[in-house]
Amino acid sequence: MTTRKLQPQTRFLQTSSRQSTMFYARSVVLYALLCICSTNYSKIKNASIPVRLFTEEELQRYDGSEDGQPIYMAIKGVVFDVTTGKEFYGKGAPYNALVGKDSTRAVAKMSLDPADLTHDTTGLTENQLQSLEQIFKGTYKAKYPIVGYTSRRVLNEDGSPNKDFKPEDQPNFNIKEEF
Structure with a gap:
């Protein structure tokens, strides 16, 4: 070998x-x-990051009026922490009227009218709904952390669970993108 x-x-x-x-x-x-x-x-x-349900009263506590307290704003039932935008949403700031509540209609209409400071989207035009969706995704979801949801999305007026609530049936709501 x-x-x-x-x-x-x-x-x-x-x-x-x-x-x-x-x-x-x-x-x-x-x-x-x-x-x-x-x-x-x-x-x-x-x-x-805890997911929390906010009642209207609880959300009002985060309206930017107290120093050191976070500033929360809801759009389409999603509660965002907008504290980093304090110069826009804080006490005396130009968009302070939008915080401490669900301001879906106001955002859709680009309005600060007190009558528009509500979650109700009834009667909005197709353009306003498209604008709402663009601002919701492009500004709020892209910039601010989600800290919870408004209880209105999943509870009845008496506080009991809404058994008929189907997120996919809600106007301008896409569960796959939020959870």
Whole structure:
């Protein structure tokens, strides 16, 4: 039996191939760890933000009138923390009338009229509804954290659960994008 000596080029290729395989294996393991960590971080981060139902009275407490208190605003029954926009929504600010309540109609109509400071979308035009959707997604959902939902979305006037409530049937509401 004869033993053959490997040429220097062949040894280099074998070593290089082995190094490539090790590099690839390490990269895969690192990628897997990063995926696991980022998924767990996402779960932890989302778990630390409680989803809360707000009554109209509770929401009024977050109208920007008290220093140090967060400023909340609801659109389409979704409550946003708009505190970072204090210069727009804080006490004495131009859009302060919108906070501490569900201002869906006002946002749709781009109005600060007290009669429009409501959740009611009855009678809005198609253009106003489209505007509402653009502002809801492009401004509020993109900029401000969701801290809860108005109880009106899921409760009857007497506070009992609304068994007929179907989010998918609500005007301008898409459950898949919010939960």
